[in-house]
Amino acid sequence: MDVTSEKFVKLSEKALHDSSLQASMTFLGMGLSSRRKLAKDRLEEFDTLRDEARDIKDHVLENLDVYLQNFEEQVIASGGHVHWAADADAARDIVLAICQGVGARTITKSKSMVTEEIELVPHLEAHGISAVETDLGEYIIQLRNEKPSHIIAPAIHLNKDQISDTFFEHHRKAGFNEKLTERSDLVAQARQILREKFLAADVGISGANFLVADSGTVVLVTNEGNAELTIGLPETHIAITGIEKIVPTFEDASTFIRLLARSAAGMEISSYTSFITGPRRTDDRDGPSDFHVVLVDNGRSDMLGTRFQDMLRCIRCSACLNHCPVYLSVGGHAYGSVYSGPMGAVLTPQLASIDKAGHLPNASTLCGRCEEVCPVRIPLPKLMRYWREKEFEKHLSAPALRRGIMIWGWLNRFPRLYRVAMAVAARSMHLFGSTKGQWMTKLPGIASGWTRHRDMKVSGDGSFMSQWKKRK
Amino acid sequence: MSGDTRVALFVTCLVDLFRPAIGFAAVDLLEQAGFKVEVPLNQTCCGQPNFNSGDRSATRTIARKIVDLFVAYDYVVIPSGSCGGMLKKHYPTLFDADDPMHEKAEQLSRKVYELSTFLVEKTNLRVEAGFDETVTYHDSCAGVREMGIRKQPRELLQQVDQLELREMNDSDVCCGFGGTFCVKYPDISNNMLENKLRNIKESGADCVVGGDLGCILNIEGKLHRDGEDTPVYHYAELLVKRASRKE
Amino acid sequence: MNPREHVLAGVTARLEEHSSLATRQSKVDGRLSMHGRNTVPARGKKSHAELIELFTAMLTAVQGSVTRVESLRQVPPAVSDYLELNTLGKEVCLDEEAEQLGIPWETNANLEFVAWVPKRSISVGITSCYGAVAETGSLVACSSGNHAITMNFLAETNIVILDSRNLVGVYEEIWDELRSESGMQLPRDLTLISGPSCTGDIEMVLEFGAHGPKRLHVIIVGDAVAEYEPVA
Numbered sequence: 001m002d003v004t005s006e007k008f009v010k011l012s013e014k015a016l017h018d019s020s021l022q023a024s025m026t027f028l029g030m031g032l033s034s035r036r037k038l039a040k041d042r043l044e045e046f047d048t049l050r051d052e053a054r055d056i057k058d059h060v061l062e063n064l065d066v067y068l069q070n071f072e073e074q075v076i077a078s079g080g081h082v083h084w085a086a087d088a089d090a091a092r093d094i095v096l097a098i099c100q101g102v103g104a105r106t107i108t109k110s111k112s113m114v115t116e117e118i119e120l121v122p123h124l125e126a127h128g129i130s131a132v133e134t135d136l137g138e139y140i141i142q143l144r145n146e147k148p149s150h151i152i153a154p155a156i157h158l159n160k161d162q163i164s165d166t167f168f169e170h171h172r173k174a175g176f177n178e179k180l181t182e183r184s185d186l187v188a189q190a191r192q193i194l195r196e197k198f199l200a201a202d203v204g205i206s207g208a209n210f211l212v213a214d215s216g217t218v219v220l221v222t223n224e225g226n227a228e229l230t231i232g233l234p235e236t237h238i239a240i241t242g243i244e245k246i247v248p249t250f251e252d253a254s255t256f257i258r259l260l261a262r263s264a265a266g267m268e269i270s271s272y273t274s275f276i277t278g279p280r281r282t283d284d285r286d287g288p289s290d291f292h293v294v295l296v297d298n299g300r301s302d303m304l305g306t307r308f309q310d311m312l313r314c315i316r317c318s319a320c321l322n323h324c325p326v327y328l329s330v331g332g333h334a335y336g337s338v339y340s341g342p343m344g345a346v347l348t349p350q351l352a353s354i355d356k357a358g359h360l361p362n363a364s365t366l367c368g369r370c371e372e373v374c375p376v377r378i379p380l381p382k383l384m385r386y387w388r389e390k391e392f393e394k395h396l397s398a399p400a401l402r403r404g405i406m407i408w409g410w411l412n413r414f415p416r417l418y419r420v421a422m423a424v425a426a427r428s429m430h431l432f433g434s435t436k437g438q439w440m441t442k443l444p445g446i447a448s449g450w451t452r453h454r455d456m457k458v459s460g461d462g463s464f465m466s467q468w469k470k471r472k
Numbered sequence: 473m474s475g476d477t478r479v480a481l482f483v484t485c486l487v488d489l490f491r492p493a494i495g496f497a498a499v500d501l502l503e504q505a506g507f508k509v510e511v512p513l514n515q516t517c518c519g520q521p522n523f524n525s526g527d528r529s530a531t532r533t534i535a536r537k538i539v540d541l542f543v544a545y546d547y548v549v550i551p552s553g554s555c556g557g558m559l560k561k562h563y564p565t566l567f568d569a570d571d572p573m574h575e576k577a578e579q580l581s582r583k584v585y586e587l588s589t590f591l592v593e594k595t596n597l598r599v600e601a602g603f604d605e606t607v608t609y610h611d612s613c614a615g616v617r618e619m620g621i622r623k624q625p626r627e628l629l630q631q632v633d634q635l636e637l638r639e640m641n642d643s644d645v646c647c648g649f650g651g652t653f654c655v656k657y658p659d660i661s662n663n664m665l666e667n668k669l670r671n672i673k674e675s676g677a678d679c680v681v682g683g684d685l686g687c688i689l690n691i692e693g694k695l696h697r698d699g700e701d702t703p704v705y706h707y708a709e710l711l712v713k714r715a716s717r718k719e
Numbered sequence: 720m721n722p723r724e725h726v727l728a729g730v731t732a733r734l735e736e737h738s739s740l741a742t743r744q745s746k747v748d749g750r751l752s753m754h755g756r757n758t759v760p761a762r763g764k765k766s767h768a769e770l771i772e773l774f775t776a777m778l779t780a781v782q783g784s785v786t787r788v789e790s791l792r793q794v795p796p797a798v799s800d801y802l803e804l805n806t807l808g809k810e811v812c813l814d815e816e817a818e819q820l821g822i823p824w825e826t827n828a829n830l831e832f833v834a835w836v837p838k839r840s841i842s843v844g845i846t847s848c849y850g851a852v853a854e855t856g857s858l859v860a861c862s863s864g865n866h867a868i869t870m871n872f873l874a875e876t877n878i879v880i881l882d883s884r885n886l887v888g889v890y891e892e893i894w895d896e897l898r899s900e901s902g903m904q905l906p907r908d909l910t911l912i913s914g915p916s917c918t919g920d921i922e923m924v925l926e927f928g929a930h931g932p933k934r935l936h937v938i939i940v941g942d943a944v945a946e947y948e949p950v951a
Binding site: 068156 | 722723725726727729730731733734736737738740743744746747750751754755756757758759760761762777780781815837838839840855856857862863864865866867868869871872873889890891894903905906907908909910911912913914915916917918919920921922923924926927928929930931932
């Protein structure tokens with residue numbers, strides 16, 4: 001996966017000084033976390049369902065090969081085709097081949113993080129196929145040539161005026177000459193423009209929120225209804241999905257449906273939850289005659305049987321992003337990856353590399369809010385720590401900090417030396433920086449990050465242990 | 473609460489270095505509750521900085537020593553949610569199940585208590601303190617999410633004469649300290665800290681109180697840099713206060 | 720090795736360290752054949768009258784609307800009234816599945832019927848439904864030989880006729896119904912419709928009619944079913 005996560009520090013600096021982004025992030029943080037809480041409070045079984053969801057996913061992952069084959073059998077039995085892609089290149093080529101095979105000139109697509117991950121749209125466009133995003137947020141960022149900044153609300157970093165400017169710039173050629181100011185008008189304009197695209201599309205491409213192994217069913221969750229229009233109108237439907245999206249039965253899917261919208265946005269359920277099984281039946285009145293599922297690995301199977309396996313439980317709800325103080329400070333683009341926030345901090349080093357994405361699991365206080373709200377109880381802080389261990393082993397952390405940590409580790413092996421060092425430091429630390437009375441205003445070396453924004457009070461009384469010894 | 477019960481204080485490196493008064497307040501409170509407190513001299517940092525930096529090897533070395541030093545006590549009391557979490561939750565995960573140290577770490581884990589939890593659950597301490605101020609409580613992340621600390625310090629603070637507790641919004645949202653995080657990503661840390669200070673101000677309280685010295689130093693340092701004279705206390709300090717700070 | 724073998728081999732290699740293929744196969748077969756239920760929300764385990772109330776409350780909370788009528792005879796005036804209330808004109812498109820309900824449309828001259836043409840936007844689409852689930856105020860729409868499900872998404876206003884006997888408490892009851900009816904012969908598209916189309920993509924403020932219907936109106940026909948047994 002292509003990322004620019006190595007630029008995290010620079011990108012986050014830019015984000016912190018972007019006042020309109022900051023306003024959007026503040027709003028996001030306040031809104032979605034309180035909505036989730038309300039939804040959770042309305043469903044007394046919520047936490048029990050989380051435990052069950054975790055257990056279902058663990059069971060699936062432990063038996064994933066059998067489930068995948070089952071799913072494939074069922075898709076084929078219902079008249080569909082299944083394709084397997086080991087990596088992003090393979091996935092892109094498969095989709096392109098299907099589109100070219102049916103002579104597609106335009107395609108519509110509904111939101112799919114996997115398609116972002118494999119960068120499908122640029123690939124199709126490079127081969128002369130027009131690919132239109134239909135999820136409103138994705139449509140907006142497509143016009144702006146940006147990547148999504150949130151895994152379910154891709155344009156959440158933008159305000160209404162920015163969106164209005166974008167529409168005005170791009171819709172003029174379609175005859176819309178008025179700059180809109182109301183949200184409802186912006187939605188109506190997008191509706192009008194995209195309705196034509198839906199009706200004209202040769203192929204509809206979707207992702208998959210869940211794959212029901214029992215019946216070969218692809219589950220699609222939207223509020224806009226764009227998925228159903230994307231896949232129901234053209235002659236060909238291609239569903240692209242990670243291999244970990246399997247759930248065993250409809251009963252199991254029900255548990256996840258109960259968790260997804262509540263965790264994501266505090267909604268009881270999304271407006272549309274579609275269970276798609278195969279192409280149109282002989283006497284159906286509508287629907288595609290051609291149905292394809294593309295199963296994408298792209299680094300997922302490498303996580304099985306490792307300490308990172310828990311990450312494969314992720315259902316891409318975004319609850320962790322919405323509760324993460326770091327994500328809410330810098331927004332999704334700072335992560336340089338389509339997967340941002342805590343889930344991105346764990347997944348990006350896996351799908352890209354820890355060398356490129358090392359900042360992501362490090363830029364966290366391990367506060368644990370993510371784990372607290374994850375519907376499938378992924379221990380995100382623990383997984384971030386595992387990445388830090390890998391980094392430490394590979395000597396990837398900043399040298400000064402690594403040295404500091406190693407010295408501290410060494411010192412702690414010698415209690416007497418430690419005690420002396422602490423006693424000395426307690427009495428003399430004020431000498432190592434600038435002070436204003438009891439307060440240090442500038443600290444040296446790796447500690448300078450502290451005094452960039454705050455002071456440090458020093459007690460000057462001597463360490464606790466030296467005073468305690470004196471008492472005894 | 474018999475004289476035979478051996479209670480040890482794990483003072484924590486931050487308290488040792490930056491605010492010994494918290495350690496002495498903890499001892500005072502435990503003694504008031506009828507315990508004789510021991511402070512093993514050979515204690516060190518709990519190893520959390522190394523743990524969170526991915527230095528598992530050094531963490532294990534430190535943990536072994538701490539486990540050996542403290543495991544024989546009946547209770548190990550710690551005036552910190554994050555160090556408490558380190559000993560209680562993380563130490564056992566450092567050793568494989570077939571390593572004898574794993575069982576020892578589990579044993580120690582059962583004896584580890586964060587201070588307010590110990591005072592509330594294991595003693596009948598009646599707080600005798602007075603502090604005529606409005607305070608707002610900052611919940612540390614590890615305190616809430618690793619050690620389940622929320623009601624305990626509040627219950628104790630309610631017993632302080634004349635003290636008025638005013639809750640802030642998002643009291644349990646991270647202040648931006650995060651150990652080395654605040655020096656690795658100082659600007660993001662600052663952003664989180666500014667949010668915390670905004671919530672503190674909106675609460676209308678004149679003082680801040682918390683249970684983890686890392687958070688306390690972080691919040692206090694920023695308030696001072698901003699020109700505010702709002703004091704930031706560890707709850708233990710308030711539980712032994714005899715008068716208002718105005719003295 | 721072809722791509723399929725390559726991917727599956729990669730997965731299998733990781734799993735066989737922990738369990739044999741035979742074990743995995745048996746675990747999967749077990750779970751699939753049992754299709755056991757997980758925890759089912761208590762809110763869906765109510766009397767039928769309470770479920771109708773719950774369905775109504777859930778749907779209206781998300782800007783859907785609900786009318787109750789005693790019998791099919793009252794449907795045409797109910798539709799007329801709704802169209803008038805919302806100034807939607809008289810033109811409606813009636814789905815074949817809804818047509819087969821035997822609603823006496825001729826009793827109401829206020830409606831003008833237009834034929835369904837595939838892949839065409841329409842103003843008002845009147846459809847029937849397979850059933851509905853009270854726990855989240857969800858209608859169950861199924862594609863079939865007499866239901867073009869794309870009508871539910873292309874219409875600007877979707878009016879859905881729901882036979883009260885087809886309302887259940889929780890999703891699991893729908894799956895059971897499908898299994899008993901057809902051995903889980905699924906339609907191409909089974910959609911739970913739980914409100915009008917909406918989006919919060921612009922500053923997180925909910926706007927309606929993003930791509931699907933701006934309005935969703937449900938006409939529940941009939942009374943609560945006395946013999947209904949709440950799910951266990």
